[in-house]
Amino acid sequence: MTEAPGRKTPVTMQDVAARAGVSIATVSRALTGTRPMSPALREHVVAAAELLGYQVNLIGRALRVRRTSSLGLIVPDLENPFFSALAQQVSRSFATSDTDVYIYSADNSLDLERRGIQSFLGRQVDGLVLIPCHEVDSRDNVLLASGGVVTVQFDRWVPSAPTRYVGCDNRAGMRLVAEHLLCDVDLARQPPMFVGAGPTSSTAHERLNAFTTSMPGRRVLLGDFSFGWGQLAADQLLDDGLTSGTIVAAADVIALGVMAAVQAHGLRVPDDIRVIGFDDLGVSSLAHPTLTSIRQPVAQMTEAIVDIILGRISGQNLATEDLKQTFAPALVVRQSSPSCC
Amino acid sequence: MTEAPGRKTPVTMQDVAARAGVSIATVSRALTGTRPMSPALREHVVAAAELLGYQVNLIGRALRVRRTSSLGLIVPDLENPFFSALAQQVSRSFATSDTDVYIYSADNSLDLERRGIQSFLGRQVDGLVLIPCHEVDSRDNVLLASGGVVTVQFDRWVPSAPTRYVGCDNRAGMRLVAEHLLCDVDLARQPPMFVGAGPTSSTAHERLNAFTTSMPGRRVLLGDFSFGWGQLAADQLLDDGLTSGTIVAAADVIALGVMAAVQAHGLRVPDDIRVIGFDDLGVSSLAHPTLTSIRQPVAQMTEAIVDIILGRISGQNLATEDLKQTFAPALVVRQSSPSCC
DNA sequence: CTGAAAGCGCTAACAA
DNA sequence: TTGTTAGCGCTTTCAG
Secondary structure, three states: OOOOOOOOOOOOHHHHHHHHOOOHHHHHHHHHOOOOOOHHHHHHHHHHHHHHOOOOOHHHHHHHHOOOOEEEEEEOOOOOHHHHHHHHHHHHHHOOOOOEEEEEEOOOOHHHHHHHHHHHHHOOOOEEEEOOOOOOOOHHHHHHHHHHOOEEEEOOOOOOOOOEEEEEOHHHHHHHHHHHHHHHOOOOOOOEEEEEEOOOOHHHHHHHHHHHHHOOOOEEEEEOOOHHHHHHHHHHHHHOOOOOEEEEEOOHHHHHHHHHHHHHOOOOOOOOEEEEOOEOOHHHHOOOOOOEEEEOOHHHHHHHHHHHHOOOOOOOOOOHHHHEEEEOOEEEOOOOOOOOO | OOOOOOOOOOOOHHHHHHHHOOOHHHHHHHHHOOOOOOHHHHHHHHHHHHHHOOOOOHHHHHHHHOOOOEEEEEEOOOOOHHHHHHHHHHHHHHOOOOOEEEEEEOOOOHHHHHHHHHHHHHOOOOEEEEOOOOOOOOHHHHHHHHHHOOEEEEOOOOOOOOOEEEEEOHHHHHHHHHHHHHHHOOOOOOOEEEEEEOOOOHHHHHHHHHHHHHOOOOOEEEEOOOHHHHHHHHHHHHHOOOOOEEEEEOOHHHHHHHHHHHHHOOOOOOOOEEEEOOEOOHHHHOOOOOOEEEEOOHHHHHHHHHHHHOOOOOOOOOOHHHHEEEEOOEEEOOOOOOOOO
16 A cells, blocks of 8 residues: 555655765756856756655755745636636746735735735745735735835735836726717717726726716716626616616626626616726627727736746836836727717 | 845744844744743743744755645646636645645646656655546556555546545536436427536546436537637537437537527527536536536545545555545536426 | 855744 | 754765
């Protein structure tokens, strides 16, 4: 019988050294390849290591080299598909480097957010990517993070924290929506209204502000970034007697909820109610009808994060405005709000 | 000005000890509270630590105590909402313990899956929860994992790997679907067919087998666990002239894709086409129409994982069949396939 | 090109 | 109750 799993004493470099009849330093050199050595001996050591099933203890290495080759990513909520998509893309962008990405879900709790940060800092990650839970209340957490390690705020911006930020230009995105409305929509027949999220995050804030600026005096409903809220909001509007209009949602998850509710009420999208989303989640091009949305350049954004964390960018003496890196989104017109021509 | 973030030399116990005028061991005891000591001194030490902004270095601690209080969770793909939901729930179940959960996405790649395992093992996690990518090809990876640390396979089972498994009873779930069909559906008017995933995972396998056993001779289409595949499959069926039937999907993501396509073709759910899902994702109760599905007892499953990892269960001399812990799912009848009465 | 030894930050056994 | 010290596994000077 093989031994019980997870019970055997781990084999160390000491063991490999003994087995190969060399010093522990030689084993280290043979395995990491940092210093020149005779190929024959290297071969010999590597063979011994494999024979014993040696696996490097990264804790020991990290303590010595003071680097962990790891990155912490803290997301507010994994069940929000936009955040899962971001997490996946961050992982993907670091896959070609030697940096491992670990994801921690704060489950929309400031306490868990703090716990995640403490935990990552304690484990000496080389960098921290943080999508903060709350625009105001996460400030202490962001400060805690940035005091310990290179920190990048992603997607959501907490003001007055001295960290880099990577995100998309939400105002520009909402301006694209406004242009689309002016150009392609009969606003008298299908007047616009906004279903957004309460301004507890910069994204919610910026999208809301940009909408009310571009489209003043329109109806605005605020909830959170969820499918359920979109559905609830649409139910309210329809129960109020709405039979035609253009619903601008602050996120695709909201928009998809809106569409479900509109169709449940027997109205047609886009003939009766147009729906416009934001983010351009993968499923949005598959929904029925397909969703007009604002596409965030996620791959570009995560590449920017790679550059910052791996230090490919000096970042030393940046002017304040350069701390914030925003990327231009694009309008993707689909069936839920087609163009007129 | 404050110092540039992430640049200051970290403050160690040594520093705290010097500042407080005590030995380093006293600092350790004051901060961890493992040994009795005079409250006044503890107070004093804690104050010094806070003054200096001391943060424990968990790497140093881990090297010494040979425990990291951390758990690795490897998922095949974060963009699949079912896996994100599982990840969230695992995190949640461990939130009350002192074990931190780190998530790693294998991005459906065996190489990345292996990298994640190596990385977690090297970092000496106390346990590993693995949702394997592939029923056959992941075998080496599972063996690698289980050779290093307590490993639990979750949701998907790779045979002949000596690890515990936690998942739901997929066959029982599909039997519930069959019962529902026999009881509530006019099978002559709405004949059942199966839209599943290729048998590259135990879940796909078991659900497919259970369907073909309960409902022999029915049409079966196999793709993958995605919204897009559900849509594509439904398009095929409808293009073949299907105008009424019952589509049993192997997962909610597939079912949602099916529903979108069916509605895009102008057919009604459930009047023309019934749709039944599996997993019972949160959004499934919000879709339009709401989705009849098989609910997995996710919270129960993750609690079982907690028990295994934290060693609340002996697990020493289990019989082979006890290594597999399956939980009973439940049928949730909603609008997409209502009951007859 | 290889070995001996120091030491990363921490905790625990042992002394006082 | 507190201090001294060894050592977790590893890399990297420094000698040889």
